[in-house]
Amino acid sequence: MNVMDPTEVFRQEAAELFEVLEGALLDLGQRPDDRELVDSAFRALHTIKGSGAMFGFDKVASFTHEFETAFDRVRKGEIKPTQELISVALAAKDYIRALIEEPQSTDDIIGEAILDDLKRFVGADVPASAAPAAAPVEVQAESKQAGWQLHLEFETHILRNGSNPLDLLEDLAKIGPCFVVPVTDGVPYLDEMEPEDCYLKWDVTLHAACDKAAIDDVFMFVQDEMKLTLSPLEHAEAPAPLPLFQLLEEEQIPLQPAEMPAPAAEAAPVAPVASEPVKQAASQPEAKREAAPRREDAKRDDRGIATVRVQAERLDELMDRVGELVIAQARLTQLASAGSDLSIKMIAEEIERLASSLRDTTMGARMVPIGSLFGRFRRLVHDLSRDLSKPVEFVTAGEDTELDKTMIECLADPLVHLIRNAIDHGIEDTAARTAAGKTEQGRIELQAVHSGAQVLVTVKDNGGGLNTARIRAKAEEQGLIAPGAALSDHEIHQFLFHPGFSTAQTISALSGRGVGMDVVKRTIENMRGTIDLSTRPGQGTTVTLRLPLTLAIIEGLLIRVGEGRYIIPLSAVEECIELTAEDDRSRGRNFLNVRGKLVPFLRLRQILTVSGTPDQHQKTIIISTGETHVGLVADQIIGNHQTVIKSLSKLHSDVTIFSGATILGDGTAALILDVAQLVALAQSQTEKHISEAA
Amino acid sequence: MTEGLKTAGEHDATAMQVVMIGLGEEKFALDAGLVREIIDPVPVTKVAGARSFVPSVINVRGNVIPLADLRIRFGMQQVDNSADTRIVVIEIEIDGEPVLVGVTADKVYEVTEISQANVQQTPRVGMHWKPEFIRFITKWREEFVIVPNMERILN
Numbered sequence: 001m002n003v004m005d006p007t008e009v010f011r012q013e014a015a016e017l018f019e020v021l022e023g024a025l026l027d028l029g030q031r032p033d034d035r036e037l038v039d040s041a042f043r044a045l046h047t048i049k050g051s052g053a054m055f056g057f058d059k060v061a062s063f064t065h066e067f068e069t070a071f072d073r074v075r076k077g078e079i080k081p082t083q084e085l086i087s088v089a090l091a092a093k094d095y096i097r098a099l100i101e102e103p104q105s106t107d108d109i110i111g112e113a114i115l116d117d118l119k120r121f122v123g124a125d126v127p128a129s130a131a132p133a134a135a136p137v138e139v140q141a142e143s144k145q146a147g148w149q150l151h152l153e154f155e156t157h158i159l160r161n162g163s164n165p166l167d168l169l170e171d172l173a174k175i176g177p178c179f180v181v182p183v184t185d186g187v188p189y190l191d192e193m194e195p196e197d198c199y200l201k202w203d204v205t206l207h208a209a210c211d212k213a214a215i216d217d218v219f220m221f222v223q224d225e226m227k228l229t230l231s232p233l234e235h236a237e238a239p240a241p242l243p244l245f246q247l248l249e250e251e252q253i254p255l256q257p258a259e260m261p262a263p264a265a266e267a268a269p270v271a272p273v274a275s276e277p278v279k280q281a282a283s284q285p286e287a288k289r290e291a292a293p294r295r296e297d298a299k300r301d302d303r304g305i306a307t308v309r310v311q312a313e314r315l316d317e318l319m320d321r322v323g324e325l326v327i328a329q330a331r332l333t334q335l336a337s338a339g340s341d342l343s344i345k346m347i348a349e350e351i352e353r354l355a356s357s358l359r360d361t362t363m364g365a366r367m368v369p370i371g372s373l374f375g376r377f378r379r380l381v382h383d384l385s386r387d388l389s390k391p392v393e394f395v396t397a398g399e400d401t402e403l404d405k406t407m408i409e410c411l412a413d414p415l416v417h418l419i420r421n422a423i424d425h426g427i428e429d430t431a432a433r434t435a436a437g438k439t440e441q442g443r444i445e446l447q448a449v450h451s452g453a454q455v456l457v458t459v460k461d462n463g464g465g466l467n468t469a470r471i472r473a474k475a476e477e478q479g480l481i482a483p484g485a486a487l488s489d490h491e492i493h494q495f496l497f498h499p500g501f502s503t504a505q506t507i508s509a510l511s512g513r514g515v516g517m518d519v520v521k522r523t524i525e526n527m528r529g530t531i532d533l534s535t536r537p538g539q540g541t542t543v544t545l546r547l548p549l550t551l552a553i554i555e556g557l558l559i560r561v562g563e564g565r566y567i568i569p570l571s572a573v574e575e576c577i578e579l580t581a582e583d584d585r586s587r588g589r590n591f592l593n594v595r596g597k598l599v600p601f602l603r604l605r606q607i608l609t610v611s612g613t614p615d616q617h618q619k620t621i622i623i624s625t626g627e628t629h630v631g632l633v634a635d636q637i638i639g640n641h642q643t644v645i646k647s648l649s650k651l652h653s654d655v656t657i658f659s660g661a662t663i664l665g666d667g668t669a670a671l672i673l674d675v676a677q678l679v680a681l682a683q684s685q686t687e688k689h690i691s692e693a694a
Numbered sequence: 695m696t697e698g699l700k701t702a703g704e705h706d707a708t709a710m711q712v713v714m715i716g717l718g719e720e721k722f723a724l725d726a727g728l729v730r731e732i733i734d735p736v737p738v739t740k741v742a743g744a745r746s747f748v749p750s751v752i753n754v755r756g757n758v759i760p761l762a763d764l765r766i767r768f769g770m771q772q773v774d775n776s777a778d779t780r781i782v783v784i785e786i787e788i789d790g791e792p793v794l795v796g797v798t799a800d801k802v803y804e805v806t807e808i809s810q811a812n813v814q815q816t817p818r819v820g821m822h823w824k825p826e827f828i829r830f831i832t833k834w835r836e837e838f839v840i841v842p843n844m845e846r847i848l849n
Binding site: 323324327564607608609646648649650651652654655656657658661662663666667668669670671 | 736737739740741742743744745748751752753756757758759760762788789791793794795848
């Protein structure tokens with residue numbers, strides 16, 4: 001077991017909270033009246049502040065506090081969140097992030113400038129460190145006091161959040177000599193008492209000539225969870241205890257941290273008897289006051305239970321183990337079916353069922369909805385749209401489409417490039433849009449959908465579309481094609497993926513340097529995906545990424561070709577049909593007639609260079625990728641197989657028609673056919689046939 | 695075991711722990727540090743389109759690893775598996791990544807020590823093997839043995 005660095009835990013937690021915060025702020029820009037969003041932004045801020053303080057990120061905590069304070073008027077509904085305010089708030093979020101991630105490279109001045117901006121937008125009258133709503137402090141800060149009379153009431157759950165009131169009292173005692181009296185009227189009967197709740201309140205007389213701010217500082221990180229009443233002491237020597245506590249007056253003792261628990265413990269059993277009426281009276285308003293924040297906390301708790309942070313390597317290990325289990329189970333099944341022992345067969349079936357559900361669960365644990373990725377781009381669009389003064393509406397769909405976590409991480413950079421391109425090159429400026437009779441606001445759609453064994457991610461803009469003539473001119477200029485060469489539009493567009501190719505006439509900070517599309521293409525191809533461009537002049541461009549669901553285990557169809565056995569991913573299989581004698585004989589045309597549609601087919605015996613005579617009744621497996629259907633001719637279809645994908649080693653990286661290997665029930669290895677590569681092969685062969693014929 | 699080998703090797707700075715295997719008529723000495731295990735022949739799966747010296751893959755305890763045939767690299771006759779045939783699983787680096795590879799051996803003799811003091815100059819003539827495949831040739835019990843350069847052979 002390795003112990004995680006607590007700071008690292010905080011960083012991870014903060015990263016998630018930043019996502020929530022950013023999402024809420026961006027949504028707020030569109031729906032300024034949504035109270036729920038303001039609240040969720042505040043919750044995120046508050047947690048960052050609290051945990052930041054806990055892990056020693058003092059700068060983070062104090063800046064976040066200022067941020068929270070300045071933003072408080074928004075929460076109270078006094079002012080509406082304007083676009084400018086959202087932008088500043090986003091900048092503040094970035095600053096906090098920088099404080100956490102690279103504290104050396106940040107400068108306090110930036111923080112101050114952001115806070116000044118914030119204050120300007122929310123109104124200059126917000127005091128720098130006014131306590132948030134929960135702490136109604138009405139006392140004017142007189143610079144020098146003889147001392148302060150404090151009444152502290154914490155919310156009952158304060159201990160669960162990791163705060164310790166006793167530590168705070170200790171801090172308070174550092175300011176000056178304190179007299180602390182616990183107030184026990186809130187303590188319930190023993191059998192009603194929650195051991196983890198805090199029922200005590202405190203009256204503190206602080207004999208120190210200090211600013212109110214100094215006291216506020218002590219309670220900075222808990223002030224939303226407590227009620228702090230402050231009143232200045234008239235004279236230094238006369239602490240004025242409240243009449244209710246006169247009985248206890250002689251017990252007033254100077255604060256000694258070590259003794260603090262003692263009065264609490266002693267007071268507990270006495271309290272119910274001594275102060276029953278008081279307790280009744282006190283609990284009523286308290287209940288009301290706490291109703292709202294409690295609801296908030298309940299939500300927070302739910303989230304805490306719903307997710308557990310697990311290191312990715314552990315998930316990978318788990319996947320490996322499950323993979324081995326599935327292989328062992330396949331062997332057991334084979335053994336059981338060969339024998340005649342019914343009870344063994346039953347166990348084998350049971351284990352098969354369990355292994356398959358365990359596999360699904362484990363795989364599910366690795367799957368992450370793509371929405372977590374989409375969220376990041378909203379900020380990108382927001383900033384780009386502001387920087388380029390092109391109003392852009394950003395629409396996402398299919399956020400709950402799930403992909404393997406590693407895939408999602410690999411997708412981030414390519415999508416950033418595509419979205420930048422769409423805004424920078426795709427969407428025209430406002431004048432051009434108005435002239436073309438379009439809405440002033442551009443539109444970018446980011447969408448993810450499952451399609452068979454693949455996930456399609458599309459980035460679609462409603463801009464001007466690709467300028468085919470200009471791409472062609474550029475390609476000719478760079479000597480990529482001969483002038484006047486006959487090329488289809490689709491072929492010309494492919495030059496966009498050429499390294500160093502850019503048609504942007506001015507190089508902006510964002511795009512036009514010609515790095516990008518080739519990198520995007522390479523990244524997607526490394527993921528065994530494909531990228532496709534389609535455009536309609538004046539109406540926009542759509543970039544489609546087709547990604548395989550690269551998962552560790554798939555359902556496969558086991559087939560036999562000659563002596564060898566191969567796996568075809570079942571998700572790609574459309575249907576299996578028998579190759580008719582007529583189709584088999586016609587060597588000239590490798591096409592099948594499937595319900596009136598022509599489907600090209602490949603003879604696997606040829607591709608896999610199998611010698612000998614084929615079986616008499618050849619079978620055809622119709623596979624599909626996207627729109628294309630191809631038939632694969634095999635000797636025998638054996639059946640379904642739970643396939644644990646093992647990658648092929650580097651020594652076989654030159655073999656493209658196999659996407660991996662797996663281990664069969666009898667312990668031999670079988671190769672997994674790469675459907676996309678086979679389809680490409682079929683297409684190139686068909687083209688070759690046609691060109692040879694012509 | 696590896697620990698023991700290392701200490702044994704330290705007696706003589708020029709000594710080298712090797713696994714002596716037979717391929718055809720020749721004896722090859724594989725650096726014992728590369729060898730992970732020696733197993734009996736298992737069913738092989740042909741990989742269509744692969745380079746001729748790595749024609750197939752095998753399952754070694756749940757891992758699918760390539761099976762290399764050094765006889766092809768050294769232009770020797772391929773013979774059918776005999777009772778002596780073994781697969782030596784070695785770990786080599788390819789593009790900076792460790793890769794497990796099985797190597798078919800007609801016979802595995804023993805784990806022994808050879809001395810690099812007896813290294814013979816690899817003759818430029820009289821050999822039908824590519825010189826780059828050979829690290830050096832040395833003498834062992836009055837016989838010449840070849841220490842192959844596995845990284846080169848498999849790349």
